[in-house]
Amino acid sequence: MTIDxxxxxxxxxxxxxxGTSEGVTPDTGPAxxxxxPERVLGIGGFFFRSHDPKMLAQWYxxxxxxxxxxxxxxxSAWQQASxxxxxxxxxxxxxxxxxxxxxxxxxxxxxxxxxxxxQLQKANIDVKVDPKTYPNGRFARxxxxxxxxxxxxxxxx
Numbered sequence: 838m839t840i841d842x843x844x845x846x847x848x849x850x851x852x853x854x855x856g857t858s859e860g861v862t863p864d865t866g867p868a869x870x871x872x873x874p875e876r877v878l879g880i881g882g883f884f885f886r887s888h889d890p891k892m893l894a895q896w897y898x899x900x901x902x903x904x905x906x907x908x909x910x911x912x913s914a915w916q917q918a919s920x921x922x923x924x925x926x927x928x929x930x931x932x933x934x935x936x937x938x939x940x941x942x943x944x945x946x947x948x949x950x951x952x953x954x955x956q957l958q959k960a961n962i963d964v965k966v967d968p969k970t971y972p973n974g975r976f977a978r979x980x981x982x983x984x985x986x987x988x989x990x991x992x993x994x
Contacts (some may be wrong), residue, residue, distance in 0.1 A: 880922060885941065888983055896982050900960055901945065920946055935986050942986040950975045950991035
């Protein structure tokens with residue numbers, strides 16, 4: 838089975854189109870039959886190796902607005918906007934991430950793909966916008982300074 842962004846984010850886009858509001862928690866409503874009684878509420882962190890963690894954290898803060906991990910409990914961590922999140926393991930043979938050596942790809946929801954792409958291009962960051970508009974939105978691709986793939990997603994509607 839080929840997994841593409843239309844398939845991958847179909848469920849997430851369906852939730853968004855159904856008008857999921859910020860005040861609704863993931864555990865409201867009936868859970869799928871094979872779902873455990875307790876469910877996680879969201880992603881609490883994404884941790885990965887880096888050749889230069891300080892530089893990479895600064896790059897994500899400057900160009901994508903992701904605040905670095907706080908150094909003490911008096912500071913708060915980056916806060917995400919409420920919305921759909923796709924969680925999808927891919928086969929080891931996928932070409933979706935680009936390089937076969939990549940074990941992950943970040944996908945960030947953005948309010949305005951055009952504005953984000955313009956901001957990144959102004960900083961001389963190469964961004965490739967997918968010319969197609971899918972039922973669930975628009976996409977663009979870039980890489981961070983350590984060549985980790987990043988996908989930007991502007992949900993439809």
